Amino acid sequence: MPFSRRRTLERVEAAPTARRDSAWSALGPGERTSLIAMAAIVLVAIIGPTLMPYSPIIPSGSQLLPPLSSGHVLGTDVLGMDMATRLVAGMQRSLLAAVLVTAVSAAIGTFIGVVAGFRGGWLDSALMRFTDLFLAFPAMIIAMAIAAAIGQSLGSAMIGIIVVWWPLYARLVRGEVRRVVALPHVQAARVSGVRGWRLLWRHVVPAVMPTVVVTASLDIGAVVMTLAALSFIGLGTPAPAPELGRMASDGMKYFLNAWWVAVLPSVTIGLVAFVFNYAGDALRVVLRRTGV
């Protein structure tokens, strides 16, 4: 029995790969562009910083050079550090932080949701009460309070966001688990003697994961924005760390003379959030059309 089940699983896993071409052709031009743009941003974030000619935290030119100056395409900031280099480095930091925050929140939320949905009973209601309490809190304000209590750094901003972000996943996953547990193939496994961890690990969790992954990919844009907002009000690593939100708020001091110091980091944040939001939507469309 276990052997035949494994074969079924393999077949299910193989199907999406076979459909990938048709999914790509089912996309509109806007959706394709967004997916390509997302890949480009990820690429720039990964290899960009090593390609830049300057250091993001060491002055390399005159102060407050406007964009299109020779040697500094996007100008320099008030200390003479190259804007383009800092933006690319900041993009890497933001994306890495956002992916980490999303992954950790999803992991915590999935764990709690699976336990609650699978065990049921008093544990379920206790965990869900707890989750609902966190959902009732104003997320952004709690994140601010937590980050402020831990201290000014990117890490504490990330912890602040994780604390308010996991409940969404816990709710989502619990609902999914309860749905999946009632499905015929899980019932059949149960009847044939698969129980406990094995049932959970082999049959329930794999069925829940696609939903979690799609939700997580949709969330990255929002996490980038939230991190930037926290960093903007002073809850990030202070300068000279290349942190986009902080760069934007520091740049406000020279805003009317040197708009680019504040505007360019903000545009970068907006661009990353926009592309990831759009690509997340495209991803959802793909999944809906291919019926995965």
Next chain:
Amino acid sequence: MLVFVAKRLGSLVVVLFFLTLLVFTLGKVADSDPVRTYVGVNASAEAVTAAREELGLDDPVPVQFASFLGGAVHGDFGISLASKRPIADELSSRLPATLELAGWALMLTVVIGVSLASLYSRPGRVGAFLRFVFFSAASAPSFLIAMLSVLVFYKWLGGVLPAAGRSSYGPYEDGTGFYVIDGILHASPTYTWDAIQHLLLPALAASVGAGVALARVLADGISSSLSSPWARTARALGENEGTIVRRHALRNASSPALSLLAVQAGFMVSSLVVVEQVFSWNGLGSYLSGAIGVGDFPAIAAVCLILGAVYVVLNTLVDVALAAVDPRVRLS
């Protein structure tokens, strides 16, 4: 309905209690030492002991929490470590500033949402282009919109709208702190108009994202309503499309829109904090970022509690309003 309201009020109290507990706990585990922030790094041992006493840090932790909770209920948030003045006094002029801005931002959100909703579901190339524009506006951080609006309306158009502060004239001594209302109460059109001009750009920056999100939900709701059987019936009875949208579809779409508005109000609180900083708006947000800069946790806690309470109360009101509009909510 009464049972529903009672239940919601009960959970409101529970959530507020735990919110206070959470903020209090954060204050206890905060990484900065409140006494050192209060008296300075070089203070004598006696000064430190006196400050511990004054701040109530010698009491057992449950007693400290009880007095923190009791104070918060009465609007007393203790003493600011940075200015050594009662936090409540410092906030009294700033709360109306933030609430006034939030009120205008919420109004603008509804205006933007309703007026963009019909554009959102437009078919063809124009519709696709509009959706692209709206999507980018919704993805832009509120400080970017704030900065761009300052560049356009203040710098490039030669100052048609003011870009900093709440008023060119300063507050009325006996005023409410809500400048527009003060202007109207004192029958001064110049003062009122000036206050409104100062409000426009910050309120716009705080409301664009929420407005677009609202437009999207309204558009979704309207388009699914229009393809429903009762819309077909209405068409068969000879009603024209505009009447169907206004009379029936918009009403049906308003309930998800209302719950979205409550969610967006939470986001708006955070964008207000950011926007206040860009426009040097003397509200809770700029107070908060000032307090963050000097590590004044009691002040941070006070602002978080006030904004959190506003958010939780607003959510409860929206839930009750939803239940009043839609019987399905209160019966489930």
